Amino acid sequence: MPTPRPLTASVITVCFAPGEDADWFAASEKVNDLLHANGTPARRYQVRHRRLIGWLTRFLGYYLLDAARRFGAVTMAAGGRKGRLDLTGTAATASHYAALRWRAWNTHIAATTRPARPFEDYLAQHHADPTKVSVAEARRRFEQQPRVLAMLALSFDPYELSVYQAGEATYVGLHWRIALIGDALITTDGRLLAPATESVADRFRFLNEACAYVRGLRSSARLCAVAIA
Template identity: 45%
Template sequence: MSPNPLSETHVLVCFAPGKDTGWIAVSHEVHKHAGVHGSPARRMKAAPRRWWQLPGRWAGHLLEVQLAPSGPAFAAGGRKAALDLDGTARTADLAARARYQAWHHDIAGTTPRAKTWEDYLAGNAAKRAGTQVGREELRRQFLAQPRVLAMTAASASGVHKFDPYELDLYQCNEATYACFYWQTALVGDALITADGQYLKPASTSTSDRFEYFGKALAYLRGLADDSCLCVVAVS
């Protein structure tokens, strides 16, 4: 799912109105399709509470909700109508743009353009049999590039975390990088539909992931407001 095999990924599980959406049902769906167990991920903003909604009733429409004394509440899911999907996307977009701008200022302006991890894999695959480099050596070469070294160092000491395996997105432009992240915030790295289909990218390539986003977002937008969603973190 993720270009970085060590990173956490997220699966969005969808249920038709009226279906059981307890954690056992959610976990069962994820294990059936992905073969792994996960945990609820509070990644979606809750819709603003209306003045007539009591706290308990309002929170009852959410799953694994994290209430805060001030500011928006975040939940692992809930009824679609109880979630602020636009706000979730907007928050992810702003965070991604801030991260990109920091990368552009501190790293892109001081280091030469680097080859992406996909470039290394493709180049290695094109070599004749017997001359291919081992995957760990290939990874060492990729991580040793000045731009990638700068990203790793900045991630360890700075406010932002720059994933080297997202180098193709960084080296594209800010709009594409932000678009990737607000879409990920809504549909995760894979989606299980209410009728049991498992949507996921055909590969870890960025182009395949954007193709998945298009299909998953179209499905999400078409769901009824009483449908239930849950985000599950898997590793």
């Protein structure tokens, strides 16, 4: 696998095997060892409540890391035992809001502007001849396109243009995976999984691999989401 790109302003999911020390300090050490970065807990996961005793587990923070409460009930956490995290609910919520964003983009941007070339195309021009096309020039050429200008005006992320233009299913599929995994994943045996490049295709390859890895973990394994800058 190619060397992963440097990670900045990212969320890293750290995995722990059942029985392994899995507190916030242990997660921070793993991130620091592999990425030489410090971070803070990222409350990304919804919390699962058992049906039969949900009224009780709703107020208990056992097997959770950095849990958040609303009216006393535990609602979100930065991590914890896989069996206590509502990964399906987390993905469903991310899918819902991603679909709303894409439909708004489709109504207000796609319906009123012509398709545009993604930033990756202009960045490729820079890599092909850095003396002729600087990064700043590549960015200028990208952002002067009418569709990109419209996205900037309406607060859509123009650097997600290629995903928006790929359709609703692709856009939603990317964002529910990001909600579960973030930008990189550290396995229980200390391996770092991350996209080989910043291309959308490589992000999907990484996210598919990481989601399959998390799916295969036992319910007693633990996860922790760490935000680094």
